[in-house]
Amino acid sequence: GAGVSQSPSNKVTEKGKDVELRCDPISGHTALYWYRQSLGQGLEFLIYFQGNSAPDKSGLPSDRFSAERTGGSVSTLTIQRTQQEDSAVYLCASSLAHGGRGDEQYFGPGTRLTVT
Amino acid sequence: GEDVEQSLFLSVREGDSSVINCTYTDSSSTYLYWYKQEPGAGLQLLTYIFSNMDMKQDQRLTVLLNKKDKHLSLRIADTQTGDSAIYFCAEMGGGADGLTFGKGTHLIIQP
Numbered sequence: 001g002a003g004v005s006q007s008p009s010n011k012v013t014e015k016g017k018d019v020e021l022r023c024d025p026i027s028g029h030t031a032l033y034w035y036r037q038s039l040g041q042g043l044e045f046l047i048y049f050q051g052n053s054a055p056d057k058s059g060l061p062s063d064r065f066s067a068e069r070t071g072g073s074v075s076t077l078t079i080q081r082t083q084q085e086d087s088a089v090y091l092c093a094s095s096l097a098h099g100g101r102g103d104e105q106y107f108g109p110g111t112r113l114t115v116t
Numbered sequence: 117g118e119d120v121e122q123s124l125f126l127s128v129r130e131g132d133s134s135v136i137n138c139t140y141t142d143s144s145s146t147y148l149y150w151y152k153q154e155p156g157a158g159l160q161l162l163t164y165i166f167s168n169m170d171m172k173q174d175q176r177l178t179v180l181l182n183k184k185d186k187h188l189s190l191r192i193a194d195t196q197t198g199d200s201a202i203y204f205c206a207e208m209g210g211g212a213d214g215l216t217f218g219k220g221t222h223l224i225i226q227p
Binding site for chain 1: 146147149151157158159160161164204206208213214215216217218219220
């Protein structure tokens with residue numbers, strides 16, 4: 001079946017602009033995760049959704065970052081007033097269930113964000 | 117916070133076994149995972165092990181877990197050029213919301 005898909009695959013934006021990143025999870029997966037991969041910080045967990053709800057947003061790097069999920073499926077990660085330090089690959093993952101058995105997370109190909 | 121440590125590089129000859137090691141600090145980790153990342157690609161889930169297991173074998177892959185020492189290893193038998201990639205160890209601690217990853221081990225295959 002289809003895996004996790006993300007769009008766009010690459011995004012170049014000017015500092016100060018807003019960007020929106022999209023994730024389509026595997027059909028039937030109730031849990032959805034956002035991570036960020038950068039050279040300096042490695043792989044960082046940002047936020048997860050169980051259904052449409054994100055219980056804890058404290059992993060988001062700043063209040064310029066927000067995420068939502070609608071219909072228990074597609075999720076968008078929005079970065080407002082982008083800064084150069086936001087440049088990274090943003091990875092989305094999904095799993096059947098959060099925590100415990102079934103929480104094998106399958107990753108999408110990522111969105112490479114470059115802020116100039 | 118919790119931490120996962122890995123060596124940055126491992127070089128092996130084609131046909132030999134590769135052993136990639138990982139240590140973690142979270143004693144409440146329930147599942148531990150190995151992911152593979154090839155250049156320009158996303159993360160591919162290779163295998164995982166539940167914390168009450170000592171070993172898991174899947175074709176050329178063997179995972180060993182020493183829970184007392186918080187040490188995880190991934191053995192790749194008969195290493196091939198297609199195994200060249202970055203291998204990430206990850207854990208999900210009890211009560212954690214997301215995976216904590218190591219920095220990744222670059223596996224380099226020598227002909």
